[in-house]
Amino acid sequence: MSCGANKAFAWVNVRSTQSINTSLGIGIGLAIGLSRKFDWLVSPIFVVMQTAPLAALIPLLVMVYGIGLTSKVIVVCIMAMPVIVLNTSGAVRNTPASIIEMGHAFLGTKLDIILKIILPAASPIIFAGLRLGVSAGFIGAILSELKITPTGVGDIITFSRSIADYPTMYAAITSIIVLAVIFLNVLARLENYLFKGSQQTYASE
């Protein structure tokens, strides 16, 4: 059966969606944190996304985008993006003014200051947001498979439950959990590798 391939396909999608969420979310969050105008323009969208009851939105999304991949990707994004974006923008905005001023005093360019001061300073909170966002994204992925089209792991769970094939059902559930844990672990390692020592508190305060 193509079930295995289908499943693998679906999860590859979930994971690439997660990566899109991650980079896009940080990018948008950075822009919101840096620019008041962009903040005014864009952050309400994410506040709405965060508060919207997703289960109620799914029928609407299906009506607009059909039962294909698009709807699922959107569901994952709605789950994952707000927390990533809002955490990033908050962290960026809370970079201590004194180290930014220091960057200017030592002739840092705008890019220097973003890459060498603001991002490392914000990274602990950005990564905390990523962890939450990625977990939420997994919830969104499963939800979309259960509610939109019966494919992938969601389908395996519903189907095996309906025919009382409990071993398969448990295996499917376990595999999701394992995958999510691995993903979060990789994230934690990446954080450690990129920003060693940034978990330290602000010594200058």
Add this chain to the structure above:
Amino acid sequence: MNDNINDIDNAVTVRNVYKNYGEVEALRDLLLDFPRGQLTSLLGPSGCGKTTLLKIIAGLLPANSSEILVNNQPLTGPGPDRAFVFQDFALLPWANVLRNVAFGLKLLGVARSEREAIAETYIGNVGLQGFEKRYPHELSGGMRQRVGLARALSVDAEVLLLDEPFSAVDEQTRRKFQEDLLHLANNENKTFIFVTHSIEEAVYVSDQVALLLARPSRVSEIIRPEGFRHKDAGSIRRDPEYLDIVVRIWASLRTYVE
């Protein structure tokens, strides 16, 4: 000594500086010269605008209007000729001492091995050898301050701007720092602009002490303690002229405290 202002080579000249924060008038028509190679202290009541003036000279803060020359060039913004030592250190908490000290050089585009070698030298000069791999939160306030000082020294700017650099240290360390600063001022051919709250400290280390009035701030008096500059660090505090000047400055300032 040379009293004719026009003959003195000034590293920084400040004229007609006005600065308002909204309704608050911080600086009004401020005029002050900073002779090259000398140490000038800014002394004045709290909130009179010393930090404001220092940041304007550093190019970090725009004045409402100003005529400032740095090396006879009009001030346009931060420049490689000035380095700032921040009152609150402004260290990067995720970077160790070596990377913090080298950070200014990194922003100037100096290659890694070179900037670390330079940083290493200045870490030694401020007495922090052995702490290169420590993070700021593992250091005492005085040590953090020295990291900030080493960072400013390592970019080799002609003008050093120090904002109350010794406020975070205990009295013993402070005295040690004052002697070090005196030493530094004598050995490095740099212009120091030094903000302090301590009258004794200002008189002890300065070639020139500028007294600022309470807000809106202007320079009310410039005092040049010259008689004991050549003396060694230990005997300055017993010098009659030193004591005289301290008393005189206190007499000027106490009117604002009362």
